Amino acid sequence: MAWGGVIGGRWEWISVMGWWLLLLAVAGYLVPATEAACSAERVVIFNFGDSNSDTGGLSAGLGYIFPLPEGRIFFNRSTGRVCDGRLILDLLCESLNTSYLSPYLESLGSDFRNGANFAISGSATQPRNQPFSLFIQVLQFFRFKSKSLELVAQGSKNLVNEEGFKNAIYMIDIGQNDLSAAFGSNASFDIAIAKIPSIIAEIKNAIKMLHDTGSRNFWIHNTGPLGCLPQKLALPRKNDTNLDPYGCLSALNIGAMEFNSQLSNLCDELRSEYTDATIVYTDIYSIKYDLIANSTEYGFESPVMACCGYGGPPYNYNANITCGNSNCQVCSENLKYISWDGVHYSDAANTIVASKILSTEYSNPKLKFDYFYRNHSLCLTIVFFLLLLNFLC
Numbered sequence: 431m432a433w434g435g436v437i438g439g440r441w442e443w444i445s446v447m448g449w450w451l452l453l454l455a456v457a458g459y460l461v462p463a464t465e466a467a468c469s470a471e472r473v474v475i476f477n478f479g480d481s482n483s484d485t486g487g488l489s490a491g492l493g494y495i496f497p498l499p500e501g502r503i504f505f506n507r508s509t510g511r512v513c514d515g516r517l518i519l520d521l522l523c524e525s526l527n528t529s530y531l532s533p534y535l536e537s538l539g540s541d542f543r544n545g546a547n548f549a550i551s552g553s554a555t556q557p558r559n560q561p562f563s564l565f566i567q568v569l570q571f572f573r574f575k576s577k578s579l580e581l582v583a584q585g586s587k588n589l590v591n592e593e594g595f596k597n598a599i600y601m602i603d604i605g606q607n608d609l610s611a612a613f614g615s616n617a618s619f620d621i622a623i624a625k626i627p628s629i630i631a632e633i634k635n636a637i638k639m640l641h642d643t644g645s646r647n648f649w650i651h652n653t654g655p656l657g658c659l660p661q662k663l664a665l666p667r668k669n670d671t672n673l674d675p676y677g678c679l680s681a682l683n684i685g686a687m688e689f690n691s692q693l694s695n696l697c698d699e700l701r702s703e704y705t706d707a708t709i710v711y712t713d714i715y716s717i718k719y720d721l722i723a724n725s726t727e728y729g730f731e732s733p734v735m736a737c738c739g740y741g742g743p744p745y746n747y748n749a750n751i752t753c754g755n756s757n758c759q760v761c762s763e764n765l766k767y768i769s770w771d772g773v774h775y776s777d778a779a780n781t782i783v784a785s786k787i788l789s790t791e792y793s794n795p796k797l798k799f800d801y802f803y804r805n806h807s808l809c810l811t812i813v814f815f816l817l818l819l820n821f822l823c
């Protein structure tokens with residue numbers, strides 16, 4: 431044995447034994463301490479929003495089933511997502527090596543250790559007292575939080591604790607349905623634009639309610655180019671002079687940009703008011719608009735045509751025969767479309783959008799999505815070595 435040559439006499443042997451005992455004691459003390467520190471660093475995300483980030487909430491809440499071809503590229507089964515695969519939120523979870531968020535309303539098979547998803551397809555900020563508005567989603571979160579803390583106090587290990595709620599990322603991606611309603615009615619452009627401040631006020635209220643109860647890390651997505659959605663483009667219009675160079679409806683995009691500008695201002699305002707909070711604003715609009723404008727460079731087919739819909743070119747969208755209808759027409763699986771169903775982006779498009787979000791280039795401030803969990807892998811490495819040490823001793 432290699433040690434044999436080194437440990438010559440009795441005193442050296444005792445000294446080595448002493449070191450082992452010391453290490454054992456240190457490891458025995460540090461493992462629980464580090465584990466506690468690590469559990470506080472566990473990734474926890476709470477998400478609020480609409481179908482852009484609904485991982486099955488509407489399905490769970492109202493019993494809706496989104497059958498294949500929904501999910502066909504990635505899950506190959508109905509998950510309640512309105513997409514052929516993963517949403518931006520799913521890809522962001524993948525980047526943190528955490529599992530996809532369970533919908534708050536999903537009673538079977540849910541795992542709430544890494545947070546919960548309150549987003550529900552079709553949600554808007556207004557009317558605020560109607561399920562499942564942003565306000566209602568925040569109330570659901572409050573109930574989830576108090577119930578979790580109650581159970582943690584009783585010894586539950588599979589729920590987020592006080593520290594976890596404090597360190598969690600609070601994501602909000604909402605407004606598209608509010609804008610869609612505002613601009614979809616017969617109202618004039620000016621009247622629709624005038625509705626934006628009240629949408630922003632609801633988002634402000636949601637952030638305030640969360641901040642007042644201890645949430646500190648906010649990750650806010652702005653809204654995409656509404657006027658590039660095949661659903662909007664397929665509506666009858668008198669002439670095409672209102673299309674931009676990429677074939678999107680200018681008025682709707684101006685509306686989306688106005689919303690985004692006010693949302694960005696709100697984030698600036700809250701950042702100076704809540705000096706104890708981190709508020710990241712991410713420009714999804716620019717990412718998606720670039721994807722559409724430069725679609726061929728990203729390898730996509732017809733940027734404003736839905737893969738799954740009805741009617742064929744130029745938009746393959748018909749409000750009466752949408753994706754999932756037995757008569758719908760679906761593009762071949764090996765074709766890359768930006769729009770999955772005329773309203774929602776495809777797995778392929780979301781993959782690019784998520785990678786751009788992760789680049790920090792579109793965020794203000796330019797923080798990485800793993801900013802709040804930087805030390806997580808380091809902490810796991812330390813635990814691993816301490817456990818190894820413990821085992822050897």
Ligand SMILES: *[C@@H]1O[C@H](CO)[C@@H](O)[C@H](O)[C@H]1NC(C)=O
Nearest residue numbers: 498501502503504505506507
């Ligand atoms: C998806 O599921 C269907 C039916 O269960 C099966 O025939 C098909 O091979 C599956 N496709 C993939 C990619 O797993």
Ligand SMILES: *[C@@H]1O[C@H](CO)[C@@H](O)[C@H](O)[C@H]1NC(C)=O
Nearest residue numbers: 524525526527800803806807
């Ligand atoms: C996730 O896992 C990958 C591969 O194991 C690793 O490179 C990456 O640093 C991990 N990310 C985080 C945030 O832990």
Ligand SMILES: *[C@@H]1O[C@H](CO)[C@@H](O)[C@H](O)[C@H]1NC(C)=O
Nearest residue numbers: 613614615616617618665666
């Ligand atoms: C929209 O306005 C036009 C005329 O301005 C009117 O004919 C039409 O009925 C209106 N549609 C709705 C849904 O209110």
Ligand SMILES: *[C@@H]1O[C@H](CO)[C@@H](O)[C@H](O)[C@H]1NC(C)=O
Nearest residue numbers: 667668669670671672673681
């Ligand atoms: C097309 O729309 C523009 C702007 O709304 C209007 O000024 C123009 O007269 C319209 N042209 C035709 C041919 O209807």
Ligand SMILES: *[C@@H]1O[C@H](CO)[C@@H](O)[C@H](O)[C@H]1NC(C)=O
Nearest residue numbers: 716719720721722723724727
């Ligand atoms: C398209 O790509 C070019 C080159 O990367 C870029 O300068 C331009 O801003 C992009 N277009 C849009 C609308 O983002």
Ligand SMILES: *[C@@H]1O[C@H](CO)[C@@H](O)[C@H](O)[C@H]1NC(C)=O
Nearest residue numbers: 664665666747748749750751
């Ligand atoms: C959808 O159905 C309604 C009622 O049958 C009809 O009036 C409308 O034109 C249809 N819309 C489209 C886009 O075909």
